[in-house]
Amino acid sequence: MKKSDFTILVADDDPDYLFQTVFSLEKAGYKTIAVESQAEAESVITRLKPSLAIFDLMMESDDSGFILCYKIKKKYPDVPVILATAVSRETGISFSIDSEKDKSWIRADKYLEKGIRAEQLDQEIMKLLKL
Amino acid sequence: MAVLKVLVIDDEPGIRSGVSRILKDFHVTYPFMDEDYTFEILEAPTGEDGIAMIEKNMPDVLLLDNKLPGIQGVEVLEYIREKKYEIAVAMITSYASLDVAIKATRDGATDFIPKPFTPQELKSSIENISKQLYLKKVTNKLMKEGKKIRFQFLSVLSHELKAPLNALEGYLRMMKEKQAGERIDDYETHIDRSIQRIQGMRNLIMDLLDFTKVRLERKDEKIQEVDLAEIASGAIVTVQPYAIQMEVNINLDVKNDSIIMADPEDLDIIFNNLISNAVKYNRFGGNVDIIIDSTDNEIIITFSDTGYGISKTDKENLFTEFMRIKNERTKNITGSGLGLSIVKQVIELYHGTIMVDSTLDVGTIFTVRLPKNPRNIT
Numbered sequence: 001m002k003k004s005d006f007t008i009l010v011a012d013d014d015p016d017y018l019f020q021t022v023f024s025l026e027k028a029g030y031k032t033i034a035v036e037s038q039a040e041a042e043s044v045i046t047r048l049k050p051s052l053a054i055f056d057l058m059m060e061s062d063d064s065g066f067i068l069c070y071k072i073k074k075k076y077p078d079v080p081v082i083l084a085t086a087v088s089r090e091t092g093i094s095f096s097i098d099s100e101k102d103k104s105w106i107r108a109d110k111y112l113e114k115g116i117r118a119e120q121l122d123q124e125i126m127k128l129l130k131l
Numbered sequence: 132m133a134v135l136k137v138l139v140i141d142d143e144p145g146i147r148s149g150v151s152r153i154l155k156d157f158h159v160t161y162p163f164m165d166e167d168y169t170f171e172i173l174e175a176p177t178g179e180d181g182i183a184m185i186e187k188n189m190p191d192v193l194l195l196d197n198k199l200p201g202i203q204g205v206e207v208l209e210y211i212r213e214k215k216y217e218i219a220v221a222m223i224t225s226y227a228s229l230d231v232a233i234k235a236t237r238d239g240a241t242d243f244i245p246k247p248f249t250p251q252e253l254k255s256s257i258e259n260i261s262k263q264l265y266l267k268k269v270t271n272k273l274m275k276e277g278k279k280i281r282f283q284f285l286s287v288l289s290h291e292l293k294a295p296l297n298a299l300e301g302y303l304r305m306m307k308e309k310q311a312g313e314r315i316d317d318y319e320t321h322i323d324r325s326i327q328r329i330q331g332m333r334n335l336i337m338d339l340l341d342f343t344k345v346r347l348e349r350k351d352e353k354i355q356e357v358d359l360a361e362i363a364s365g366a367i368v369t370v371q372p373y374a375i376q377m378e379v380n381i382n383l384d385v386k387n388d389s390i391i392m393a394d395p396e397d398l399d400i401i402f403n404n405l406i407s408n409a410v411k412y413n414r415f416g417g418n419v420d421i422i423i424d425s426t427d428n429e430i431i432i433t434f435s436d437t438g439y440g441i442s443k444t445d446k447e448n449l450f451t452e453f454m455r456i457k458n459e460r461t462k463n464i465t466g467s468g469l470g471l472s473i474v475k476q477v478i479e480l481y482h483g484t485i486m487v488d489s490t491l492d493v494g495t496i497f498t499v500r501l502p503k504n505p506r507n508i509t
Contacts, residue, residue, distance in 0.1 A: 058290075
């Protein structure tokens with residue numbers, strides 16, 4: 001399969017970050033669906049199954065990203081999810097999904113700091129999609 | 132009901148049992164305390180036994196004889212100080228020499244009880260100590276909460292300041308790597324968005340300055356007679372360019388006397404924020420009505436708009452720092468999330484009030500009441 005066979009759902013309430021992420025994903029060759037809120041992401045999920053999802057943590061509420069992870073995994077357990085946020089760098093609060101305890105409540109496959117380079121993001125996505 | 136553990140270290144059994152007897156049914160209560168204190172008595176005949184008991188039971192209060200068979204009372208005090216234990220210590224002693232008193236006080240003893248003492252003397256000492264312990268507990272709690280609030284403020288603030296930087300960095304990187312093309316024209320949106328984010332960041336910094344000004348500045352010298360009609364007109368002029376874009380009409384109606392004693396900069400903060408909100412969250416072609424009215428003692432200003440309205444849940448947090456209503460309609464409206472929080476603080480500084488009344492899809496009315504001649508502004 002080639003990259004253009006995959007559709008990536010990106011949810012972020014910062015329109016610029018969303019624009020930049022989508023731009024780099026499309027440049028890498030993926031198809032994308034961009035939404036600016038948890039509510040929009042939820043409605044997309046009910047209608048179709050993306051190949052992979054990238055969620056921002058804080059949108060309408062502080063835990064929008066966690067809620068979306070939970071909902072998408074419930075509906076499509078096999079869709080890989082990346083939680084992208086700047087939270088830990090900014091607040092000193094760190095989340096990770098390395099320990100079993102964290103995995104039990106953060107239902108994401110990968111936790112990424114915001115601001116990583118386009119090539120890095122692409123590599124992580126290829127790993128998750130087994131490309 | 133809270134129980135304070137009192138440890139008596141004294142080699143005279145009579146003193147120890149006396150303390151136990153006197154404090155057994157004693158309780159301390161004050162109108163300002165939200166709980167009564169009662170006492171549980173522990174006894175030790177020597178300093179060595181006392182230290183063992185401190186390690187085991189961690190008392191709140193220590194009644195300490197200085198003259199002991201083994202180590203002396205002041206040595207027990209030193210031990211407590213070195214371990215940084217928070218125990219209130221009262222010395223019981225018949226040899227209250229000045230030396231011992233000075234050393235004991237320096238080492239953290241808070242009270243002296245003469246020996247022999249009457250039940251009343253012991254009780255009033257214990258009352259004093261309990262009061263101090265209670266106040267200390269309350270202060271600690273308040274400090275912890277204060278720290279927590281400051282921490283939250285800082286973390287949200289740094290998030291708000293970093294988001295535009297991240298956006299700028301992203302756009303600049305795209306340009307550096309020529310990701311969208313070779314010509315500068317290929318980057319028109321990138322540049323426009325960058326400028327917008329810079330403006331947003333500048334507004335946030337301006338609001339932050341207002342915020343610190345409200346919190347830190349001394350007021351008394353700046354209070355003067357101010358005409359609210361002038362302040363309102365100034366604020367309307369400031370927001371006019373945006374109002375024209377949105378085709379929003381702003382009307383000012385001054386019913387009668389509009390003179391107030393205040394720092395004009397504070398009034399600017401109130402009017403600028405409330406009028407620009409009324410325009411920003413309005414519908415295209417809507418109205419903003421500002422009415423300034425007054426009674427003998429206060430001025431009442433209402434700011435009405437014909438905008439989206441505020442839902443009941445959003446209303447609850449409206450004046451919280453960094454609270455911004457996020458929904459489909461507001462997503463393109465920029466703001467720091469500090470405006471209303473600052474407005475409320477300013478109004479409260481003048482012992483005024485702000486109320487909000489809102490109907491979804493009809494509009495919102497903010498009513499501000501300010502005393503004409505406020506006292507005690509600090």
